[in-house]
Amino acid sequence: MEVNDGLQIIMEVNGGLHINMEVNGDLQIIMEVNGGLQIIMEVNGDLQIIMEVNGGLQIIMGVNGGLQIIMEVNGGLQIIMEVNGGLQIIMEVNGGLLINMK
Structure with a gap:
């Protein structure tokens, strides 16, 4: 939490x-987040890419700028709310419940 600079990469x-x-x-x-619970909130910077989330629960809220790409979410529950700027792409959501608000 509270990563305030530059580049952050979380993989596998x-x-x-x-x-x-x-x-x-x-x-x-x-x-390549393959299981369990993933929560991302209050991401205020430019580019956010989430790919190959294959299970469990994913919540993204309060994304306030730039480009957001979410691809290949294959199961479980996905909630995206309060995306306030720029470009948002969600592709290949194959199962469960997808909620995209605001």
């Missing part, structure tokens, strides 16, 4: 709980 998180909050920098990449 295969189980358990993943929480990422108050990331204020430019580029955030999360790839």
Whole structure:
């Protein structure tokens, strides 16, 4: 939590709980999260990419700028709310419940 600078890359998180909050920098990449719970809130920077989230619960809230790409979410529950700027792409959501508000 509270990562305030530059580049953050999280890859190959295969189980358990993943929480990422108050990331204020430019580029955030999360790839190959295969299970458990993923929560991302208050991401205020430019580019956010989340790819290949294959199970469990994913919540993204309070994304306030730039480009957000979420692709290949294959199961469980996905909630995205309060995306306030720029470009948002969600592709290949194959199961469960998808809620996209605001």
